[in-house]
Amino acid sequence: MEKIFYTIQGKRSDIIIGRAWELVGDLIPAGQTVIITDSNVSGYYFDEFPDCKVLTLSPGESSKSLSTVDQIVKELLKLEVDRSYFLLGIGGGVVSDITGFVASVYMRGVRFGLVSTSLLSQVDASIGGKNGVNSSGYKNVIGCFTQPEFVICDTTILKTLPYEDFKSGLAEIVKYALIRDSKLFSLLEERASSINEGNKSLMDEILSRSVKIKIDIVEEDVREKGERRLLNFGHTIGHAIEAANGLKHGLAIARGMVFSSLISLEEGYLDKDKYNRIIALLKSLGLLDGVPGISSSYLEIVRRDKKREKNIIHFVLLNDIGSAFIKEMPLQDLVTWMENKI
Numbered sequence: 563m564e565k566i567f568y569t570i571q572g573k574r575s576d577i578i579i580g581r582a583w584e585l586v587g588d589l590i591p592a593g594q595t596v597i598i599t600d601s602n603v604s605g606y607y608f609d610e611f612p613d614c615k616v617l618t619l620s621p622g623e624s625s626k627s628l629s630t631v632d633q634i635v636k637e638l639l640k641l642e643v644d645r646s647y648f649l650l651g652i653g654g655g656v657v658s659d660i661t662g663f664v665a666s667v668y669m670r671g672v673r674f675g676l677v678s679t680s681l682l683s684q685v686d687a688s689i690g691g692k693n694g695v696n697s698s699g700y701k702n703v704i705g706c707f708t709q710p711e712f713v714i715c716d717t718t719i720l721k722t723l724p725y726e727d728f729k730s731g732l733a734e735i736v737k738y739a740l741i742r743d744s745k746l747f748s749l750l751e752e753r754a755s756s757i758n759e760g761n762k763s764l765m766d767e768i769l770s771r772s773v774k775i776k777i778d779i780v781e782e783d784v785r786e787k788g789e790r791r792l793l794n795f796g797h798t799i800g801h802a803i804e805a806a807n808g809l810k811h812g813l814a815i816a817r818g819m820v821f822s823s824l825i826s827l828e829e830g831y832l833d834k835d836k837y838n839r840i841i842a843l844l845k846s847l848g849l850l851d852g853v854p855g856i857s858s859s860y861l862e863i864v865r866r867d868k869k870r871e872k873n874i875i876h877f878v879l880l881n882d883i884g885s886a887f888i889k890e891m892p893l894q895d896l897v898t899w900m901e902n903k904i
């Protein structure tokens with residue numbers, strides 16, 4: 563078991579990686595904790611939950627809304643939950659985003675922690691303190707930055723995660739390797755088949771490297787004004803593909819990473835052999851299976867990207883495997899580039 567901690571805005575968060583699921587009971591106040599989960603996760607793990615009140619959401623992105631927040635608030639009020647209580651999210655990225663958001667706003671803030679049950683939430687969603695819900699067709703447009711007290715990332719819990727959701731997390735791991743860690747990239751290349759088989763010690767190692775990269779970047783730039791933008795590698799186009807095709811997040815991001823790597827190649831920043839290695843790795847991890855190419859419907863969605871400022875997109879490009887930089891790109895240049903590829 564490995565414990566990594568970070569401190570942001572004076573608040574410490576502990577990330578516990580490894581066989582740690584059983585520890586959660588020791589980290590929460592007895593009799594004053596409410597669990598928020600979804601019905602898939604509670605279906606598998608309810609018997610292992612600590613003895614607390616449980617609020618169960620419908621699984622999936624549609625639960626990430628203000629109406630769910632309102633429902634949870636009503637339940638918390640019914641349970642007479644006051645500011646001394648603790649909220650424990652047990653689930654994937656949807657549960658962690660909602661739990662963090664409710665904990666930030668309920669009675670102006672209560673303590674919270676997370677047991678991350680999907681690979682995507684272990685490597686990404688539950689780390690860094692961004693919480694939020696979707697509204698009016700925009701993802702995560704209402705939200706805040708609040709750090710959980712702890713995040714438990716126990717890879718044994720991934721055994722029940724559907725393969726497509728596992729691949730979603732893998733895509734984010736490839737992203738970390740591409741933007742910051744060439745050794746992680748080589749490890750992924752060498753051990754792709756063991757990863758697909760879910761080798762536990764290998765997963766713990768990969769998880770630990772990925773979490774450290776995310777923490778490093780987030781500590782440098784809490785509010786996403788500079789370095790944190792690197793984490794958006796593959797996401798500008800990836801989000802458009804996700805929104806247009808309803809494709810799983812990771813597969814859409816994998817396709818977005820292909821396009822961002824291609825722009826890096828065509829603009830002369832990235833060598834051809836490195837571009838080929840990126841495509842080969844994404845393929846060997848099954849991340850390009852059945853993923854569509856670019857279509858004109860993405861253009862409008864890219865135009866609406868909430869991360870753009872006026873008509874400038876902070877587009878993330880690669881100049882090497884393990885090294886990324888931000889290029890301020892007029893939105894129109896990106897749109898023209900995409901139009902030329904359709």
Ligand SMILES: NC(=O)c1ccc[n+]([C@@H]2O[C@H](COP(=O)([O-])OP(=O)(O)OC[C@H]3O[C@@H](n4cnc5c(N)ncnc54)[C@H](O)[C@@H]3O)[C@@H](O)[C@H]2O)c1
Nearest residue numbers: 602621622654655656679680682683686687692719722723
């Ligand atoms: N806040 C952030 O920084 C951040 C970063 C990345 C993604 N996100 C958000 O995370 C969400 C995606 O996360 P996700 O992929 O975990 O989605 P999710 O929470 O919907 O989980 C995916 C599916 O797997 C199921 N599941 C989760 N753990 C399981 C387990 N151990 N066994 C069986 N089934 C399990 C869930 O019920 C769900 O059906 C999106 O809403 C995205 O916006 C947030």
